[in-house]
Amino acid sequence: MNDLIEFLKHEGISADLVEEVQHYADSHAVKEELKSRIPVPHFHYYGNKIWEEALAALLCGKNLMLAGEKATGKNVLAENLAAVFGRPAWDISFHVNMDAASLIGSDTFHDGRVTFRPGPVYCCAENGGFGILDEINMARNEALAVLHSVLDFRRVIDVPGYERISVAEDTRFIATMNYNYAGTRELNEALASRFVVIQMPPLIQDDLQRLLKDQFPDLTAKYNKQFALLFLDLQKKCENGELTEKALDLRGTLDAISLMQKGIPVRDALDLGITNKIFDSYEQGLIRDVIAARLPAKLRPSEVFE
Ligand SMILES: Nc1ncnc2c1ncn2[C@@H]1O[C@H](COP(=O)(O)OP(=O)(O)O)[C@@H](O)[C@H]1O
Ligand SMILES: [Mg+2]
Known part of the structure; x- marks a missing residue:
């Protein structure tokens, strides 16, 4: 993590933003058992304007959508962001068969009893994690509808048959979306409106x-x-x-x-x-x-x- 802070300073990213994110990471503790979920990126993301926009949005408590062609570093940036904020990350890869239960969780039998087995969005929401909603536009709109209340000002998860849980304050979602990819669709407006959207530029x-x-x-x-x-x-x-x-x-x-x-x-x-x-x-x-x-x-x- 320190290595990333050094990288940001070296790149000339706004000192105020770097200081704020460093302070954030230092003052928001992570449970011991989740520390292994804090990413240790292999690559740095290059692009100062995008870095500053992304840091500002997340510091404001917003969810972020990274939209662009493939290989514009969307996943690299998402992982770098979780790392620099020092948050545990959940990678959630979207596909056409994704349904609400695989995001939120579902009932399973355990020791002869029905118990709720939390899905990645639930775990992330409960633990103040960074949820990386990868290639979100691969999924059907019906599956995505369960995310609406998680992503907007309500910040709650409704699990049918259980109590609603509220989304922990540190939780952020970073969605990625590829353009012009076979199988992708336009993201519906209801979902897009819940993110700050960054258009990822090609590398120079x-x-x-x-x-x-x-x-x-x-x-x-x-x-x-x-x-x-x-x-x-x-x-x-x-x-x-x-x-x-x-x-x-x-x-x-x-x-x-x-x-x-x-x-x-x-x-x-x-x-x-x-x-x-x-x-x-x-x-x-x-x-x-x-x-x-x-x-x-x-x-x-x-x-x-x-
Ligand atoms: N701005 C960038 N900074 C750093 N790496 C980049 C950048 N753009 C592309 N890459 C590189 O491109 C490759 C694909 O990146 P990835 O994040 O998987 O792309 P995407 O998710 O946009 O398809 C990686 O090897 C990554 O290092
Ligand atoms: Mg990707």
Whole structure:
């Protein structure tokens, strides 16, 4: 956690906000048995404006929605936020079969008796946790309706047949939502109105190079830059409509570099991470052209790393 505070200071995030969040984390205790739920992030989120908006919203007690294309760091930011606030986190991945019971909880038999088995939203609400509602727009509206009273000013959970419980003061929900993803739907207005919504921007070159340096410190300066530029080339082609957004997969680029570390030739690794995910041969050709313009055909992994 201290490491993250240091990172925020170093990035030049508003000193007032950093101080406030540090004070928050220091003065809001977490039960011993929940301490292992406080995330320890592997990656830092880069983007000062977004950091400041997100910190301000959460300090104001708001719930946050992070909306944007895939690989814009939504999950990285959500995890970083729980960590810097020092709160236990519950990751709740949404899918079409999600129902109210899997969020709130349901009755189960235990030792011959019916008892209530709390779901993740209930646990989070009870313990002042950060609930990460991941890809919330994958779920059906009926399932999401149970969240309305949790997320708005009422801050209560109604469990049919049980007492209502109120949502602990430290509880926050951070939803993520992907655009243009098969299977996603527009979020209904009733739900969207319960969040402060941040549109997550794509990475800029400078941050992208820092991210690559963070994750692959042994990349040479030259290829750190070339891989960043390659990603930005693909990004530009997506914006112009020459490539579909499936081609724009930062995770795929990072995977490819990991494969290079294991000795897979550079172009082959990029095929595995990026090109092969596209099933249109014309588009595959376009992607290979973009790659070829940046990286020689026979480039060996040993030339890319120091
Ligand atoms: N602004 C950013 N700061 C740090 N990492 C980022 C950023 N944008 C994208 N990433 C990287 O992209 C990858 C995917 O991030 P993730 O949070 O899973 O994306 P999303 O949830 O938006 O699809 C991760 O490896 C992450 O480090
Ligand atoms: Mg995600």
